[in-house]
Amino acid sequence: MFIDTHAHINDEKLIDDIENVITRAHNEGVDVIVNSGSSYSSSKSSVEIASKYKEVYACIGIHPENCEEYNDDVEKFFIANANNKKVVAIGEIGLDYHYEGYNSALQKEVFIKQLKLADKLNLPVVIHSRDATKDMLDILKENKHLLKNGGLMHCFNGSVETLNEIIKLGLKVSFGGVITFKNARNSPSLITAVPLDCFTLETDCPYLCPEPFRGNINEPKNIPLIAKKISEILQINIKEIEEITTKNAKNLFKKLI
Numbered sequence: 001m002f003i004d005t006h007a008h009i010n011d012e013k014l015i016d017d018i019e020n021v022i023t024r025a026h027n028e029g030v031d032v033i034v035n036s037g038s039s040y041s042s043s044k045s046s047v048e049i050a051s052k053y054k055e056v057y058a059c060i061g062i063h064p065e066n067c068e069e070y071n072d073d074v075e076k077f078f079i080a081n082a083n084n085k086k087v088v089a090i091g092e093i094g095l096d097y098h099y100e101g102y103n104s105a106l107q108k109e110v111f112i113k114q115l116k117l118a119d120k121l122n123l124p125v126v127i128h129s130r131d132a133t134k135d136m137l138d139i140l141k142e143n144k145h146l147l148k149n150g151g152l153m154h155c156f157n158g159s160v161e162t163l164n165e166i167i168k169l170g171l172k173v174s175f176g177g178v179i180t181f182k183n184a185r186n187s188p189s190l191i192t193a194v195p196l197d198c199f200t201l202e203t204d205c206p207y208l209c210p211e212p213f214r215g216n217i218n219e220p221k222n223i224p225l226i227a228k229k230i231s232e233i234l235q236i237n238i239k240e241i242e243e244i245t246t247k248n249a250k251n252l253f254k255k256l257i
């Protein structure tokens with residue numbers, strides 16, 4: 001069994017076809033989908049689909065691009081859902097300095113608030129970091145005491161040095177379709193460098209569709225394409241990649257069955 005550790009099947013591109021999306025994933029051996037929230041409304045719908053479909057689990061969190069949304073109501077919702085059996089983590093949370101006009105001070109504040117909340121609720125975190133490596137590592141190092149429930153640096157595509165810092169903090173990384181892209185020059189060195197117990201697989205669907213379908217709407221069914229690429233780089237049988245990454249995902253998200 002494969003696990004997609006970061007998906008957005010509640011996205012408008014997939015939600016209307018969600019039952020077929022889950023069936024197609026199932027047909028490729030992807031039997032667990034961890035759906036990520038990124039706003040208040042998508043966190044709510046993440047919980048809804050997780051309660052409706054046994055294969056789906058939920059993360060709840062406010063993505064840095066939506067940091068203005070974070071308020072007491074959101075926090076109350078997170079607290080109220082922390083003990084839900086299908087809510088496995090707080091995420092995705094983090095920093096994103098990619099687009100002009102971002103508010104780094106507010107992003108940092110909201111990120112740290114959610115790290116504190118996850119710690120209080122005994123949940124791991126799913127972290128999004130884009131064009132913000134230095135601030136991200138600074139915050140994680142200063143708040144290492146808040147990371148005892150573990151965390152996943154999703155869609156990781158940084159340097160081997162950054163990877164090593166993340167692993168030192170006790171976090172895992174997940175690899176997505178980007179590693180299959182022809183211009184993904186640092187992927188082989190990253191995959192060779194990552195300890196076998198420190199990575200998982202993700203689609204980040206509907207975005208980042210792996211080769212040979214790059215540019216299409218991505219779905220959890222494409223997880224084996226990412227596993228295949230890793231198996232080629234590491235010269236390890238794909239079955240073993242499947243077992244290793246499923247075990248790693250279950251070690252991180254304790255509520256997965």
Ligand SMILES: [Zn+2]
Pocket residue numbers: 006007008036092204
């Ligand atoms: Zn995402």
